[in-house]
Amino acid sequence: MTVTLSDVAARARVSPATVSRVLNGNYPVAAATRERVLRAVDELDYVLNGPASSLAAATSDLVGILVNDIADPFFGIMAGAAQTEIGGQEGAVAPESGRQGSAATGTAGGTAGTASATGGTAGSMAGTVGAASPVGAGRAAGRAGSEKLAVVCNTGGSPERELTYLTLLQRQRAAAVVLTGGALEDPGHIEAMTTKLAKLADAGTRVVLCGRPPLPGSDAAVAALAFDNRGGARRLTEHLLALGHRRIGYVAGPAERTTTRHRLEGHREALAAAGVPEARDAQGRPLTVHGPYTRDAGYTATLELLSRAPELTAVVAANDTVALGACAAVRERGLRIPADVSVAGFDDLPFSVDAVPALTTVRLPLHEAGARAGRLAMGTEAPPPGGVATIGAELKARESTAAPRHA
Amino acid sequence: MTVTLSDVAARARVSPATVSRVLNGNYPVAAATRERVLRAVDELDYVLNGPASSLAAATSDLVGILVNDIADPFFGIMAGAAQTEIGGQEGAVAPESGRQGSAATGTAGGTAGTASATGGTAGSMAGTVGAASPVGAGRAAGRAGSEKLAVVCNTGGSPERELTYLTLLQRQRAAAVVLTGGALEDPGHIEAMTTKLAKLADAGTRVVLCGRPPLPGSDAAVAALAFDNRGGARRLTEHLLALGHRRIGYVAGPAERTTTRHRLEGHREALAAAGVPEARDAQGRPLTVHGPYTRDAGYTATLELLSRAPELTAVVAANDTVALGACAAVRERGLRIPADVSVAGFDDLPFSVDAVPALTTVRLPLHEAGARAGRLAMGTEAPPPGGVATIGAELKARESTAAPRHA
DNA sequence: AGAGCCGTAGCAAGCGCTTTCTACGGGGTA
């Protein structure tokens, strides 16, 4: 039923070894032989058995990209960029159009790309990609199999799933693993992760952190691309302070995430530097509310903040999505943005510039970071000195923030 | 270096076969023996070799979810829902909070979930998940390995990548494949896809289409969950017509996508039914512009539309993202929404309700569809009669559409 | 008391591929 390597070998009148070598392109095979093999592959419509080859070679071409929430463009953009960098973009898409996140959707243009598929059984792509091209002449020395299968795994923010996926990837002997976004700060989980990642690295899996701070024990081997969340947050709050705000509410993310903590710390740094005390309500409770990174959390928290302290002149949100909810809450209270209350976000997701008023936020080069992580995972790019690189965060002051009325 | 099954067997003083059976839990093993094995697994920190086991068992637990653009929540929501349904959510997260797409991000709450990990080498999860729990008493008959690794693959809308991923998944002997979103209508590509999917199905891979129309040759075996794009689009345009609009511009998606065509057809159906001719500019060219599903495309196209036909009173966009761009363009022209120009989207992505003014759109139950696709992929749910189910699309009339001024 | 039987465990044969080592020609070199 299933066509195997030896079937191809038989048909091409060569040994299985030769077929394998043609497919992997890492051993000299005479041109004539190769053509014969390739033709047989095509005719039999042969597809390599991945597990078998991974087993024999003790490596696989799987690269896992872990994200906390696949429905959130924050992760989607990084994952997409990384995946593009990893999965060999045959189409050779143009670099980038301009807006971050404008992945290659659509691909409107024409029918061009599919042309080759018209006839029969379009491209078997058996072993090496491109191997199935018309058996014609001028094909260069069949590229080595740098073809990787980049897949993204959605942890949903659950530490168990994070670990489970890592184990599953370890089982598959993944070539690399990219962890995106903030990490959970629970000591137990950190230890478990450190152990697991060390084990993966030991086994030869390249581990890359993208938008996540390096591990405590800095196991080297694990390259980290960290966002300057603290610095960005500081500049954002400085901006607000410069506008004259003194009573600023803060809708933070989940309490145990590094991202949440760093942004909050940056915020507080700015306040401290300016000698402005953290805003508190009548009961003396700080005007900081934690919640998940969702629009609804922003909405709810802002409503609460506004009730507890009607005199608030600005609300800083954990990220743009949360900010959207905050805006909705502010409006529902009959207040105008930014006339009555300024609102700021973080990340500068694509929709932020289109919000009304356009959202003041902190831009994180998600696409760039993801691409770089992808290259690190491929081993295409040298890891940063010390294994850690910090990626800048740039303040984007737009219309959702302005001087408070009674400034 | 690497711990193998026989190492565990040796340590537990049983045969490798027994260890395998303990791990797979599909063959009776005496409780005492099982405990011994489990302990050995734990002590040696054994991790199953995926490729080896897939090879021997001729199956794998990989499930691929193909999406056109991972940075687009439209896909993210479906993929997330499907993945949750597939990847066994141990955490038993609550059903759904209310807004679609609010995946389990954050996971704020407490530290609870991680508790078990504190000690040493938290959960090895070697074979069966849960197998590594404290070797104590009351563990039920170690569940069969229904554990699947759901991964999402980003095609970026490229037909070649779509085919490549399918081949890669075929190589891995994937247990199932879920294809989300509109399909390309190029004849060559359709044929290639049909062939490829048939081959996958033949090989025992479950194939599910989610938000995509069934294949032409309706190969059965392939379950399809199609959105009623046509009906939704028709109702949307009917809504506009009812408000009194007669000159409606249309910013369509890429020309060769099923989604694009169906929505456009629904739009035209409504016009035809109302006896309203399709809007045209002074030169008689129809006011329909094609472009990718991006914000920028919507922006550019709308600018063009407005230039060619300043008398336009409404713009219908291919989807919400495009609509956002359209709104920006309308505003840039100094026009108000909906006073001067009404704008409508499609999909009802989470941000649409927060747009200002709130976007009139057509709601697609993305989460529900994704979850159902996930269940179909798992074989947990019976395929719809005929292999095809159409999922309704509901008009969401909000503030971005209103009667035209000179109605 | 003898014959099955059931519950468990082990044996061993692969699964389909990669890769080391060996083999074989032919051409260049001495």
Added chain:
DNA sequence: TACCCCGTAGAAAGCGCTTGCTACGGCTCT
């Protein structure tokens, strides 16, 4: 002309796991 070496192909030994079949006690059944 004889020797080597290079280029190319094949033989065969696994990679680590699954699973059909066999083996072997101890029980129940007659």
